[in-house]
Amino acid sequence: MTEATIPAQAAPSAAESGPMVRAENVHKSFGHLEVLRGVDLEVRAGEVCCVLGPSGSGKSTFLRCINHLEKINAGRIWVDGELVGYRERGGKLYELREKEVVAQRRSIGMVFQRFNLFPHMTALENVIEAPLRVRREPAAVARQRGIELLDRVGLASKLNAYPGQLSGGQQQRVAIARALAMQPKVMLFDEPTSALDPELVGEVLDVMKDLARDGMTMIVVTHEIGFAREVGDSLVFMDGGVVVESGPPREVIANPRHERTQAFLAKVL
Amino acid sequence: MTAEKTATERARPEPIKAVPVRHPGRWVTVAVLAVLAAMFLHVLLTNDAFQWSFMIDHMFRPPIIDGLVRGTVLMTISAMLIGVALGVVVAVMRLSPNPILRGVAWLYTWFFRAVPRLVLLAVFGNIGILWSRIEFGVPFDTHLGRLFGIDNLELRLFGFDSRDLLTGFMAGLLGLALSEAAYMAEIVRAGIQSVDPGQTEAAGALGMTRGQTLRRVVLPQAMRVIIPPTGNETIAMLKDTSLLMYVPVSMELFFQLDAVGKRTFQIFPMYVAACLWYLLLTSVLLVGQYFLERHYGKGYGRSERARFRLRNVTAESGGAPGGTETAR
Ligand SMILES: Nc1ncnc2c1ncn2[C@@H]1O[C@H](COP(=O)(O)OP(=O)(O)O)[C@@H](O)[C@H]1O
Numbered sequence: 191m192t193e194a195t196i197p198a199q200a201a202p203s204a205a206e207s208g209p210m211v212r213a214e215n216v217h218k219s220f221g222h223l224e225v226l227r228g229v230d231l232e233v234r235a236g237e238v239c240c241v242l243g244p245s246g247s248g249k250s251t252f253l254r255c256i257n258h259l260e261k262i263n264a265g266r267i268w269v270d271g272e273l274v275g276y277r278e279r280g281g282k283l284y285e286l287r288e289k290e291v292v293a294q295r296r297s298i299g300m301v302f303q304r305f306n307l308f309p310h311m312t313a314l315e316n317v318i319e320a321p322l323r324v325r326r327e328p329a330a331v332a333r334q335r336g337i338e339l340l341d342r343v344g345l346a347s348k349l350n351a352y353p354g355q356l357s358g359g360q361q362q363r364v365a366i367a368r369a370l371a372m373q374p375k376v377m378l379f380d381e382p383t384s385a386l387d388p389e390l391v392g393e394v395l396d397v398m399k400d401l402a403r404d405g406m407t408m409i410v411v412t413h414e415i416g417f418a419r420e421v422g423d424s425l426v427f428m429d430g431g432v433v434v435e436s437g438p439p440r441e442v443i444a445n446p447r448h449e450r451t452q453a454f455l456a457k458v459l
Numbered sequence: 460m461t462a463e464k465t466a467t468e469r470a471r472p473e474p475i476k477a478v479p480v481r482h483p484g485r486w487v488t489v490a491v492l493a494v495l496a497a498m499f500l501h502v503l504l505t506n507d508a509f510q511w512s513f514m515i516d517h518m519f520r521p522p523i524i525d526g527l528v529r530g531t532v533l534m535t536i537s538a539m540l541i542g543v544a545l546g547v548v549v550a551v552m553r554l555s556p557n558p559i560l561r562g563v564a565w566l567y568t569w570f571f572r573a574v575p576r577l578v579l580l581a582v583f584g585n586i587g588i589l590w591s592r593i594e595f596g597v598p599f600d601t602h603l604g605r606l607f608g609i610d611n612l613e614l615r616l617f618g619f620d621s622r623d624l625l626t627g628f629m630a631g632l633l634g635l636a637l638s639e640a641a642y643m644a645e646i647v648r649a650g651i652q653s654v655d656p657g658q659t660e661a662a663g664a665l666g667m668t669r670g671q672t673l674r675r676v677v678l679p680q681a682m683r684v685i686i687p688p689t690g691n692e693t694i695a696m697l698k699d700t701s702l703l704m705y706v707p708v709s710m711e712l713f714f715q716l717d718a719v720g721k722r723t724f725q726i727f728p729m730y731v732a733a734c735l736w737y738l739l740l741t742s743v744l745l746v747g748q749y750f751l752e753r754h755y756g757k758g759y760g761r762s763e764r765a766r767f768r769l770r771n772v773t774a775e776s777g778g779a780p781g782g783t784e785t786a787r
């Protein structure tokens with residue numbers, strides 16, 4: 191951990207052994223509302239998986255299950271071969287302690303629709319908060335890497351700006367840098383451009399494309415069909431808490447087989 | 460160029476010079492207030508009962524300054540420090556997923572908000588009646604001893620005479636701080652709940668623990684909501700230290716002023732002196748509150764609004780330092 195440069199994708203350790211993210215028959219209910227009803231998904235290391243689907247279909251809930259912000263009711267999720275949130279021993283599941291859950295989340299970066307930057311910290315402070323407190327990096331190292339990350343997302347001149355002083359696009363780029371600072375193995379994006387003015391969408395997508403080129407494993411919930419077609423390695427269409435259709439983005443977009451996919455694409459295209 | 464110029468010239472009409480609306484009501488109000496102020500001033504200057512020179516002579520005497528510093532001010536600071544710290548703990552318990560912690564926190568706030576401070580202080584002042592000694596050791600030791608057939612089993616590590624431990628100051632501090640913690644818990648809880656849940660989620664996604672999230676992300680943002688009512692609580696606490704008289708605590712401003720008044724049969728001037736002292740102290744706190752609010756407003760561009768609010772509060776309570784001067 192001495193290199194001060196931006197970590198390229200960590201050697202994809204799961205490449206040979208299995209997928210980076212694997213979800214198997216995931217169920218999740220809120221009270222009587224069954225939001226996820228058996229979601230299956232596989233994302234290989236270095237792959238960009240785009241998730242499409244109408245509002246309320248459970249896309250955000252699914253992403254939140256991947257880093258155990260929500261507890262699933264049935265099924266299994268593995269990230270880099272490790273079961274999320276539980277330990278399986280002798281055919282029995284044991285809940286992980288908070289410390290262990292938190293350790294798992296460190297390797298899963300997340301970017302939110304509404305940015306969720308810490309408003310009382312500057313851009314740089316936002317980025318180095320977790321490296322300092324969670325990874326306990328020395329201040330100088332964290333700072334140096336934070337500056338490099340902000341430079342990478344094109345915000346070298348905004349180190350000391352508070353989120354309230356930044357545009358939506360700039361805030362989202364800070365949020366991406368903040369997630370990258372933890373050197374995650376996977377990045378989850380939950381509609382990262384949906385809260386942005388149209389002219390600001392491009393700058394955020396450019397950063398994401400750049401990440402994809404560098405080999406980051408990404409799961410991207412988005413309505414940007416262009417992005418999915420250009421950058422995505424696979425596309426998943428969700429509706430009503432299940433994966434309705436999946437495949438290579440160009441194929442699914444050009445020839446959707448399922449009528450619900452057809453109806454959805456007809457609306458967003 | 461010239462075309463542009465004429466365009467702008469044409470676009471700007473003559474400035475409006477309209478006759479402003481008259482406000483005759485305002486002038487009447489001002490006149491009435493002026494008369495009332497003159498009457499008040501007249502009373503202040505001509506009524507012998509004020510005994511101004513006597514008051515000024517006595518209100519800066521060493522026992523009074525001692526009571527002010529070591530009683531009122533020190534007590535306010537200590538009670539607020541304990542009250543805020545304990546209040547945060549109770550608030551966090553109140554919001555905990557653990558139902559037992561939630562219940563205990565609820566019980567705590569219920570009790571200490573239901574009993575008046577004056578009564579609470581009187582109770583704490585006389586708690587020595589309940590236990591003459593306070594000892595630490597194995598709980599229920601004598602009862603356990605009897606169970607095993609041993610008489611008078613005492614497993615005590617150390618203890619104090621309750622009069623040594625619960626001096627007037629300690630009893631008063633305990634009463635004020637515990638009651639304050641109950642009010643602060645409600646304030647802190649409201650503050651924590653005002654923070655966007657997305658913040659907790661983002662911190663969790665970064666791998667921060669619940670404790671780290673609370674300390675680094677949630678509480679600093681909750682501060683904006685917590686600080687203004689805490690300022691009010693501090694001011695209320697400063698004034699409530701005068702209740703310490705009922706513990707009783709003698710090293711305290713109002714007790715001392717009252718004592719001088721009763722000894723010299725000049726009660727009223729000393730009560731006026733008390734008013735002036737409390738006005739002065741409260742005004743100092745208002746200034747402190749302003750700077751705190753400005754600090755925790757950073758990143759929001761709202762300090763301007765906080766300043767505006769402070770100005771109104773200061774004006775309303777007549778607590779500007781200049782105010783005390785004119786009142787004198
Ligand atoms: N914490 C929650 N409590 C109760 N219902 C929820 C919660 N989170 C999401 N839901 C419900 O789950 C459904 C799916 O939500 P979501 O995953 O946000 O969908 P999407 O992101 O695809 O629009 C919605 O009906 C929503 O109301």
Ligand SMILES: [Mg+2]
Pocket residue numbers: 249250251380381
């Ligand atoms: Mg969503």
